[in-house]
Each structure stands twice: as structure tokens, then as C-alpha cells.
Amino acid sequence: MGSQAKTAAAPRRLVILGATGSIGASTIDLVERNPDRFSVVALAAGRDHAALARLARSLKPEFVAIRDEEAYGALKEALAGTNIQVGAGPEAIVEAALREADLVVSAIVGAAGVEPTHAALEAGREVALANKECLVCAGAPFMRTAERAGIRLLPMDSEHNAIFQALGGADPATIERMTITASGGPFRTWSKEAIEKATVAEALKHPNWSMGPKITVDSATMMNKGLELIEAHHLFGVPAEKLDVVVHPQSIVHGLVSFADGAVTAGMGAPDMRVPIAHCLGFPERMAAPTPRLDLAAIGTLTFEKPDFERFPSLRLALDALGAGGGLPTVLNAANEIAVQAFLAGKIPFGGIARHVSDAIEAAIADGSAREPSSVAEALTIDHIVRERSRAVLAA
Structure with a gap:
């Protein structure tokens, strides 16, 4: 007798964090082209509740989360009549990351992606990482968690x-x-x-x-x-x-x-x-x-x-932070994120981004807040301190 036909593999269950961004859109394009290969169990986004609702109605996940708590009502209303559960706030993004899945796509921009991505790793989920800040802000603790969980981070x-x-x-x-x-x-x-x-x-x-x-x-x-x-x-x-x-x-x-x-x-x-x-x-x-x-x-x-x-001093600052180690990459990332926001809002010139990051690094070295973070929580504390200081300096 001939061998039995090979049983089709079950669809790979996905969580997509940052579903409405550019990486999320490209991921979803591939998922929609391979409907028998993938099943989306959770989607998460920052503010765009309308886009998230459209994706949810198309992909039919079990759960969707929006970071902006003020968008909860609009998202809930947009998904009325479906069986899709809705959550809002940072804790809901973590809940999305912890859904039972074969792969978590981490595509949230900035430090907002650190906590949910780390939670997914701690729970033993395989992670495809498109968020640089996870490893810039808390690289050593992240890699320790991945090693403990026996998880290989897939670089996206x-x-x-x-x-x-x-x-x-x-x-x-x-x-x-x-x-x-x-x-x-x-x-x-x-x-x-x-x-x-x-x-x-x-x-x-x-x-x-x-x-x-x-x-x-x-x-x-x-x-x-x-x-x-x-x-x-x-x-x-x-x-x-x-x-x-x-x-x-x-x-x-x-x-x-x-x-x-x-x-x-x-x-x-x-x-x-x-x-x-x-x-x-x-x-x-x-x-x-x-x-x-x-x-x-x-x-x-x-x-x-x-x-x-000379023309691109931000690259020099990052290389110096990498070489010095400790908490300087965490400081660099946080200060840069706030400075970029200020530039996009028209509050500082383009050249002011690197100048602000340099000043923030000097301030962190002076007051001791550039210490090596021993955990993701400690890295996020340093991140918060630097962000608050940066906002105050740039608002002055």
C-alpha cells in the first residue's frame, strides 16, 4: 500500500502587536495571502481604533487591544455584533501578547513595546522582533529571559x-x-x-x-x-x-x-x-x-x-553609548524618542535632536541614572525618568 496522505498542518496562531503600523500592514498582507497557513488570535494597536476595527472584522481575532483608553468606546462600538473581545490601556496590550499563540509579532514602535514583548517571552511565546527599543532599552534582561525560556528571538x-x-x-x-x-x-x-x-x-x-x-x-x-x-x-x-x-x-x-x-x-x-x-x-x-x-x-x-x-552626530552618540554600556543605551533611546516627538511637533530644529540626546546622556551620567538596569522593570524606570526630564527640558 502507498503511504497515507500527509496531514495538513494546523494554521500557525499569530498575535500582532502594532497591527496598524507599517510592519503590521506588511505582516497582515502576507497573512491574508496565506489564509490556510495562519490564524490571527489577537491584534493590538496604539490609537487608530478605526483601522484596528477594520482589521479585526477582516481577520476575526479572539481579542483586540488599543493602548489609548479613550478609544475603548469607539472600538467596542465598531465591533458590536461580533464575538471579538475588546480591551484598552497598556495592560490590555500585555493581555494580547499573552494570548495562546505560536508566534508573537512585536511591531509596536518605541518603548511602549517593551513590556508586552517581554511578557510574551516570559510566557514562552516565540517572538518575531521588529521593535528595536526592546533590546536597546533592556537588552541584557531581555536576552536573559529569552535564554531562561528557551526562546530564540527571530529578528524581523x-x-x-x-x-x-x-x-x-x-x-x-x-x-x-x-x-x-x-x-x-x-x-x-x-x-x-x-x-x-x-x-x-x-x-x-x-x-x-x-x-x-x-x-x-x-x-x-x-x-x-x-x-x-x-x-x-x-x-x-x-x-x-x-x-x-x-x-x-x-x-x-x-x-x-x-x-x-x-x-x-x-x-x-x-x-x-x-x-x-x-x-x-x-x-x-x-x-x-x-x-x-x-x-x-x-x-x-x-x-x-x-x-x-560630523554630519550625523546621532550615530556617534549611539556608538559611544554602546561602547560605554550600563544604562546609557536606555537613556539614549528615551531621550531620542522624546526629541523626535518634539521635532515632529515643530518645537525643536532637526539639529536639536542630537543636541538634546547628548545633553540627556550627560545629565544621566552626572546624577547616576545611567546605571546598568538589572531587570526590564528597572530599565523602564530609567526610561521613565529620562522621558520626564526630556519633556521638562524641551518644554522650557
Whole structure:
């Protein structure tokens, strides 16, 4: 007799934190193209209750959560007549993260994603991480929790996912250098004087990627590359002196790993976030995705440049914070987040972002609040102190 037909695998149960953002939208696009492969059990978002309600009616999760408590009534009303449970506030986001699932996609922007993502890890959930701040704000405690739970964090950022694939399970001791690439953002060729006076509209015109406003401004200052280096340090256990950044305007090569024998492996792909997202959703298998296929002959030329720390001081600040360690990455991240908000609100100039972060780091060193956080809770306490101080300084 022939072998019995293989039983179809049950759909993979997903929680999507940050469902209404750009990463959430790309994740949901892939989920909707593979309805037999995935089942969404919970969705969470920050403020956009209307978009969250539309997604919930389409994906039919068990539970949806909105961080903005004032949006609870509108969300509840929009989902009237369904069996979908609704929650609001930070505790509801944590509840969403703790739903029984095979994979939690952590795509909430900023430190708001730290607590729910850590809760998911503590509960033994596999996590696909698209939130840099988790490891920048509380990297050491996060990785300790992941190790205790026996969970491997799947990197969903394009650079870290490229490196993850380029590593190929190699012995970390054989790595000589790990390099992430930067597009250079909208101001790659601008003078220092012009960058100082850049407008919000100019900062939000990214040449290659479509992202939310906060990460787009981080790309314009190149702070995002500094945050990514800190994240890579924790994700891959590579010391600061082996981490590097190279500016690559075409955004085709996303990460490179150089080994002791002189070999270099590179993670490459079109600048489409569905490439790393598909890798994480299907891992350890490959899944088909409707992403642009790479045609190197059509591209013709790939170029690489050293970063300019004079024109992009935020990157220098991040590298210094990584090298110094302790709580400085936590301080850096919190101060930067508030400074970016102030810039987007028209309260400070573009050049003021790096100046504020530098001042915040000096203040934290002076008063001792830059100590190494021993837990996620302690990291969030430092984060809160720095944010409150930053808001007060920028409001003065």
C-alpha cells in the first residue's frame, strides 16, 4: 500500500502587536495571502481604533487591544455584533501578547513595546522582533529571559534578519566583523548646515523605505543605525568592537558577516519589509511572498561609503553609548524618542535632536541614572525618568 496522505498542518496562531503600523500592514498582507497557513488570535494597536476595527472584522481575532483608553468606546462600538473581545490601556496590550499563540509579532514602535514583548517571552511565546527599543532599552534582561525560556528571538528588522540568514548557524567565535548597512536617508549628500535646518517634510522623504514617522526621522538622523547596532550586540552576542556600519544608498545589501578565514556572507534583497517578515512567519521553512525579485544586472552598480559622524552626530552618540554600556543605551533611546516627538511637533530644529540626546546622556551620567538596569522593570524606570526630564527640558 502507498503511504497515507500527509496531514495538513494546523494554521500557525499569530498575535500582532502594532497591527496598524507599517510592519503590521506588511505582516497582515502576507497573512491574508496565506489564509490556510495562519490564524490571527489577537491584534493590538496604539490609537487608530478605526483601522484596528477594520482589521479585526477582516481577520476575526479572539481579542483586540488599543493602548489609548479613550478609544475603548469607539472600538467596542465598531465591533458590536461580533464575538471579538475588546480591551484598552497598556495592560490590555500585555493581555494580547499573552494570548495562546505560536508566534508573537512585536511591531509596536518605541518603548511602549517593551513590556508586552517581554511578557510574551516570559510566557514562552516565540517572538518575531521588529521593535528595536526592546533590546536597546533592556537588552541584557531581555536576552536573559529569552535564554531562561528557551526562546530564540527571530529578528524581523531587515538588517538583523539579513545577518541572521548570513550567519547560517556559524560559531560566533569565528566572526571577525558584523556590518549593517544604512541607506543614508534623505540627507546623505546634504551639508551639515543644510541638515541642521531640515524641515519635517524633508526628514520624512525617505528615498527607499516606507515607514512610520518616528523611524523615518531616526533614519534621517542615522540614529536608527546606532539603535540597530545596539540591538545586534544583544541579538547575536557580538562585542561592540566587532560591529560596524556602512552607507549603502541602494538598500540591496542589508547586512554582512565577515569570518576568520576572510570569507564574507551577505544578506541581500529588494527593499521590501515583506522579505524579512515572510522569513520570520515561515521559519524554519520558507514561504512564498509577492516581493520584488532581485535583478543585479538591472541595478548595475552597488556603492558603499563610510558614515560621516560630523554630519550625523546621532550615530556617534549611539556608538559611544554602546561602547560605554550600563544604562546609557536606555537613556539614549528615551531621550531620542522624546526629541523626535518634539521635532515632529515643530518645537525643536532637526539639529536639536542630537543636541538634546547628548545633553540627556550627560545629565544621566552626572546624577547616576545611567546605571546598568538589572531587570526590564528597572530599565523602564530609567526610561521613565529620562522621558520626564526630556519633556521638562524641551518644554522650557
